[in-house]
Amino acid sequence: MDEPVLRVRGITKRFPGVLANDHIDLELRRGEVLAMLGENGAGKSTLMNIIYGLYTQDEGEIYINGRQVEIRNPEDAIRCGIGMVHQHFMLVPVLTVAENLMLGMEHVRGYFFLDKERTIREIEALSKQYGLEVDPRATVEDLPVGAQQRAEIIKVLYRGAEILILDEPTAVLTPQEADDLFMVVRSLTEQGKSIIFITHKLREVMEIADRIVVLRGGKLVGTTTPAETSRAELANMMVGREVLLQVEKEPAAPGEMVLAVRDLRVLDDREHPAVNGVTLEVRAGEVLGVAGVQGNGQRELVEALTGLRKVTGGQVQLLGHDTTHAAPRQVIEIGTAHVPEDRHKHGLVLAYPVEDDLVLCTYYLPPFTRSFNLQPYAIETNAVNLVDAFDIRTPTVATPASSLSGGNQQKVIVAREFSRNVKLLIAAQPTRGIDVGSIEFIHKNIIAQRDAGVAVLLVSAELDEIMALSDRIAVIYKGEIIDTVPAETATREQLGLLMAGVHEAEAGD
Amino acid sequence: MTTETDASRGAESKLGLFSRRVFISILSIVLSLVIGGAIIALSGGDPIDGYLGLWRGAFGKEKAVVETIVKTTPFIFAGLAVAVGFRGGLFNIGVEGQLFVGSICALIAGYAVELPPGIHAAFALLMGALGGAVWAAIPGYLKARTGAHEVITTIMTNYIALRVINWSISQNGPLRLPGSALPETRRVLDSARLPSLTDTTPPLHIGVVIVIVAVFFVYWLLWRTPLGFEIRTVGLNPSAARYAGIKVERTIVLTMVISGALAGLGGAVQVLGLLGYFTTGFNVGLGFDSIAVAMLGSNHPFGVAAGALLFGVMDAGMKTMQLRTQVPRDIVVIIQGLILLFVAAPLLIQPLFRLRQVGEGEQVSISATWGGEG
Incomplete structure (x- = not known):
């Protein structure tokens, strides 16, 4: 040889x-x-x-x-x-x-x-x-x-x-x-x-x-x-141990309308149109997956929905409030959790100890702040509880988030966002670049949120993830929802074609 | 790759990080003193003798100790101002100008109104802080609204403050002491002077007490209040701050306001506690030296106090050193420059002492705000 x-x-x-x-x-x-x-x-x-x-x-x-x-x-x-x-x-x-x-x-x-x-x-x-x-x-x-x-x-x-x-x-x-x-x-x-x-x-x-x-x-x-x-x-x-590749879940029981987006238009950083008239709805207790190749307007869509990016047209309704031009904190306070796509840029302050990152969105509310003073004990207790509940592997809650592995950093974000009492969960690429064990854990938690009546908008470039978690799948291509299909009948081939911008009717020609 | 290096950066306890920063600062000082000593020796002096002179000048007599404390005080105020800015991700070069504006506002409040003693001084101090705050709010607002970089805008506001003040105390300037041949202002009323704890010259004025309160106040503000959390979050990661619902623009302006107020208060204390008037050359360069003080103290209020003390000692001691040992006072400026160099570029000394590199995100980086967001 x-x-x-x-x-x-x-x-x-x-x-x-x-x-x-x-x-x-x-x-x-x-x-x-x-x-x-x-x-x-x-x-x-x-x-x-x-x-x-x-x-x-x-x-x-x-x-x-x-x-x-x-x-x-x-x-x-x-x-x-x-x-x-x-x-x-x-x-x-x-x-x-x-x-x-x-x-x-x-x-x-x-x-x-x-x-x-x-x-x-x-x-x-x-x-x-x-x-x-x-x-x-x-x-x-x-x-x-x-x-x-x-x-x-x-x-x-x-x-x-x-x-x-x-x-x-x-x-x-x-x-x-x-x-x-x-x-x-x-x-x-x-x-x-x-x-x-x-x-x-x-x-x-x-x-x-x-x-x-x-x-x-x-x-x-x-x-x-x-x-x-x-x-x-x-x-x-x-x-190094048995993993479940499939996410076990019951059929969804959609309830009231939580998020209604009509004809949304958003520009990207270079001021070019990135979202071109997206209309979608997410109901309580269901997962709407947004599938698409990276860079087709998903980031801008999520940022617009969470108040981080200016909306140039259309309307966003969140639990009856018009949040089209709402500030991020308003969106959060109405009841939105957001697992951001870029965990280092948006999701975490890497230099902060884990306990501070766990109150990033709630630091100003009791019990973490009382009469203008942060309450270190409450912040620490909260962290200890979440580290335990979400199995975050960290030496102490005072360890900087930068020292954690990618999967554990993501768990910090997930713990923070999922532990709040929310009505809408927007998860963008929630398992990108993290280990299989953490993926399994995060998937289970997303389904648990759904079953607890939270409306979930899942944006992911991983088709497997979309297919495993979603109840309905919307495919985004060049800033438009090209089609929305029920998850149980969707196939990889069908979604793949849609992601490439080919509509089924045309594909048959 | 990221995960592996993340992990390698890990296991770094808060204490480890803290002691390493202190270590870097101390190494920088020692190294600077050694190089300074070599320069003294090369120029024909005796380094040990020179440093002993410096020490005697700073701590030799009661009067020297008072002088050291009084010289340390403005470094603390200005150093805190710079440190608050850094914590909020802002490189406030404008402390120099904000100090001047604070001095002038306190001066005007000190002679133009009549109030009972004590209350008058407090009022003048407040006006000084307010003046510095407003002056700093301008570049803060420009940054928040238009993204104009604060380094550029604060350099400009420095020039404006300096030139306007120089004009105002020039011949026929509105603040000029009538009939004086020197470029100096009117005197503040006695009721606005800061009371002294001793009858030395310079007096140990109560600005010393105020500055100690300020040190603890800044610590409390930054680490014990929601506003401090916001300032630090914006400073470390403006994108994450926005994501968390923090109003980044508002926080930037507030950071500058607090920074400017501390600088202005420092200027006010100098005028009301020492001379009682303002003249050209008074406190010049203090705002810039305080950048070194803040960096030496890792932008922590207690560190700033320690760094300021070092600068106070050197400033107070250099006269005696030059007088007694013929070592020129310029050596102190050289040492101060070297300290800044080593603290600002820890990579220079790390390989010397096999220190591990400070991981990104742990440092409050100056360059982080260049062209960045917010």
């Missing part, structure tokens, strides 16, 4: 107080897709950053084609034929695809003139060879996300990569775009490239991987193949 293209032996990396990688052995064979599965904090990113030269290992060796190498920085990695496609693309939005690829390795004609045409020809050749469709002359910011990702892959190939590390590549794609990506991946491996595919989505692993490695707590806990395993088994390996 061939020498593996990449082999790491005994890689260990310590951060103060954490063993991020604990003697990891790994091999990547030529022409295979190795899926690397693990929760956040399992050590996937640390390992990849070591291989890509962003970190240096404390112990262990790296071999490329059987030869030991030292990778001190990304330049070394690139020289070894390792390329990384980051989750957040490293492209300059205002430049064209070709210009982006030229950066740092420009072809020059004479001494002064860039030879753009030569780069474009080279891109077109690569594009054809691997089935990576992208226009080298297009400006990056005008391209859809899928095309940007293809440009990013071409960039890596252009720099001579034989080993491609794809970090959560499908996080930003529609199901159809993900299928396209899988075709590209197969074409790459057929032509001898080797791929490490980092993900936490079990479905994808089963579909694309030749072999699977699972990391947990910095250790490699298993190596297997899709044929030998199942999604449930992989989930158990990731978490």
Whole structure:
């Protein structure tokens, strides 16, 4: 058998107080897709950053084609034929695809003139060879996300990569775009490239991987193949215990109207229309899921409903109050809980101790404030109770939120928002980037809120999450609700097409 | 990647963070003194002798101790003003100007009205605080309404305050002491002077007591009141503050008002407690030095008091040092500059002493407000 293209032996990396990688052995064979599965904090990113030269290992060796190498920085990695496609693309939005690829390795004609045409020809050749469709002359910011990702892959190939590390590549794609990506991946491996595919989505692993490695707590806990395993088994390996992949719930019993949105119009930060006439209703005791690819107006919709963004047209009714132009605190006080999409930007003050983050919206009310004085004891008691009830893993309630893992930070937000007596829950990407155990917990709590008669508006880019929790599903595309379908009859294919803006009637043509 | 580094940043107790900040401050001071000593030695002086002179000048006699306390007082007021701004995410460079405006308002209240002793002084102090507050509210309002960065606008308000005051005490200026050949103002009435606890020169005026109250007041305000919670939340994460229903714009203006009031009160105490009038050069640079004081004290009122004491000691001691040991007083300015440098750039000293990097979010960052939200 061939020498593996990449082999790491005994890689260990310590951060103060954490063993991020604990003697990891790994091999990547030529022409295979190795899926690397693990929760956040399992050590996937640390390992990849070591291989890509962003970190240096404390112990262990790296071999490329059987030869030991030292990778001190990304330049070394690139020289070894390792390329990384980051989750957040490293492209300059205002430049064209070709210009982006030229950066740092420009072809020059004479001494002064860039030879753009030569780069474009080279891109077109690569594009054809691997089935990576992208226009080298297009400006990056005008391209859809899928095309940007293809440009990013071409960039890596252009720099001579034989080993491609794809970090959560499908996080930003529609199901159809993900299928396209899988075709590209197969074409790459057929032509001898080797791929490490980092993900936490079990479905994808089963579909694309030749072999699977699972990391947990910095250790490699298993190596297997899709044929030998199942999604449930992989989930158990990731978490280290049995997990429920399905959310158990009874049929909804919708009650009174809680949120009624009519023809809502909102602009984004660049003052371009982001929400173009959204009409939707959420009743007490039901979950309305808003499905859609990121960047189709979901963020602006949620911000408008919670008073954080100016509404330019239409009307919002919350429990009979007109909250179209209400301030955030009014919306909160009428009875809205909001789990924000960006937990670091909106959801938490990271430098605050957990106990303060738990009263972020209620600090000024009794029992936390009495006669103009904060009540430290009440704040602490509240925190101790919530930490217990919501299973927040933190050394003390005085620990800064920044020290907690992503899943526990999210639990802090969920604990704060769910513990208030609310009528409407707006949850935006409530489980993005957190571990399976926390996801399970948060899903259960969302359903518990629903069953307690709260109206839930769930906005998520994860189709699995939408399908698992929703009673009705509204699909948003370019700021419009393109269709609303009952959850029990919805299929992934149907939703995927809607998310791509294709209406069923048209799809049949 | 984030989670791993988050975890590595973890397990950092409040106490650990606190002691590390104190440690950084102390290291900065020690390092600055060492470098200052080297400079003294290089310029042909005796560093030990020089520092002993500094110490004697600050603590040698009762009079020296009083002088040190009196010199420390305005640093505390101004340092608190800067610290409140920083806690609210605002870099209030305008403390200098707010101090001047406070001085002038207290001065006018001190000679233009007649009130019983005591009440008059209290009234003049109040006017000083009010003047500083109003002067600081302008850049606060501009920031809240238009997003104009407070560093730029407060530099402008400093110039305006300075120039207007210089004009007002120039020849034929409205505040000029009639008949005086010097650029100085009228005298405040005796009823507006701050009573003294001693009969030394300078007097140990009750501004010293007021400033101690102010230290505890600022602590109470920031950490024990809902308003303080709002100020700190806006300072650390304006987006989260808005999300939580805090009126960010209003909080920004209020932060500036409180900061300006503290600065103005400092200016008033100087005028009413020491000279009894205002002249060019009085307190110049105090507002800027207080930025160093605030940073040295990690923007905590108790830290500010400690940092101010250090600056007070150096200011009070440098005359004696120069007189007795021929070490030029400029060395003190150099040391103060070095301290600011090391405190502002802890990365400079961290590798020297293998200190762990302060995690993001734990620092009150100056740069955080640049081009940011709110």
